Amino acid sequence: DADVTQTPRNRITKTGKRIMLECSQTKGHDRMYWYRQDPGLGLRLIYYSFDVKDINKGEISDGYSVSRQAQAKFSLSLESAIPNQTALYFCATSDQGADTGELFFGEGSRLTVL
Amino acid sequence: GQNIDQPTEMTATEGAIVQINCTYQTSGFNGLFWYQQHAGEAPTFLSYNVLDGLEEKGRFSSFLSRSKGYSYLLLKELQMKDSASYLCAIMDSNYQLIWGAGTKLIIKP
Numbered sequence: 001d002a003d004v005t006q007t008p009r010n011r012i013t014k015t016g017k018r019i020m021l022e023c024s025q026t027k028g029h030d031r032m033y034w035y036r037q038d039p040g041l042g043l044r045l046i047y048y049s050f051d052v053k054d055i056n057k058g059e060i061s062d063g064y065s066v067s068r069q070a071q072a073k074f075s076l077s078l079e080s081a082i083p084n085q086t087a088l089y090f091c092a093t094s095d096q097g098a099d100t101g102e103l104f105f106g107e108g109s110r111l112t113v114l
Numbered sequence: 115g116q117n118i119d120q121p122t123e124m125t126a127t128e129g130a131i132v133q134i135n136c137t138y139q140t141s142g143f144n145g146l147f148w149y150q151q152h153a154g155e156a157p158t159f160l161s162y163n164v165l166d167g168l169e170e171k172g173r174f175s176s177f178l179s180r181s182k183g184y185s186y187l188l189l190k191e192l193q194m195k196d197s198a199s200y201l202c203a204i205m206d207s208n209y210q211l212i213w214g215a216g217t218k219l220i221i222k223p
Contacts, residue, residue, distance in 0.1 A: 040122075040215055043201070043203075043213040043214045045210065101145065101162075101205060101211075103211070104157065106156060
C-alpha cells in the first residue's frame with residue numbers, strides 16, 4: 001500500500017460543482033502539502049500545513065480551501081470548480097526533522113472541469 | 115523575481131551519459147533538489163545539494179555551484195527505464211520549494 005494515498009485518482013466534473021480531494025498518509029509526518037501540476041509549468045504550491053493547527057496559503061491558493069482533519073489527513077476543496085482548475089493535483093508530506101526536507105508524493109488526482 | 119530554467123526535452127542513447135542542466139535565480143538558497151517523474155506518476159526524490167560540489171549516488175550524480183546559480187544532474191549507463199521527466203527545485207529563503215518545469219528525457223535504443 002502507498003504511504004501517501006489520494007482519492008479520487010480521477011474525477012470529471014462540471015463548472016460550479018464543489019469538489020474535494022482527499023489525502024491520507026501513514027508516514028507519521030507532520031508536514032503536508034497540496035500542489036498542482038500543469039503541462040509546461042513547474043509544480044505550484046496551493047496550501048501547506050506544518051501540523052494539525054497550522055494552515056498556510058501557497059503560491060496559488062485562490063479558489064481553493066483545505067482542511068487538516070488529523071495529522072494523517074489533509075483535504076483540498078474546490079468550492080466552485082472552473083475549467084482552468086483542470087490539472088493534476090499532488091499531495092505530499094515531509095518530515096520536520098529530516099536534513100534534506102525530502103517530499104514524499106501521493107500518486108496524484110487528475111481533475112477535469114468541463 | 116524567482117526563476118528556474120532547465121531544457122524542455124533531451125534525447126540520449128541507451129548506455130550513454132547525459133547531463134541535464136538547471137540554472138536558477140531565487141530569493142535565497144537553502145538547497146537544490148532533483149526529482150524523477152515517470153509519465154502519469156508521482157515525483158520521486160533523487161538528490162539534494164546544499165554545498166558546492168558533486169554528490170554521487172550510483173548511476174546518478176548531482177553537481178552544484180551556488181556562485182553561478184547552476185546545477186546539473188548526470189546520468190550514466192542510461193537504461194530505458196530512465197526515460198522520465200527530471201525536475202529541479204530550489205528551497206528558497208522561506209524554506210519553500212520553487213520548481214522548474216522539468217526536462218523530459220527520451221532514451222533511444
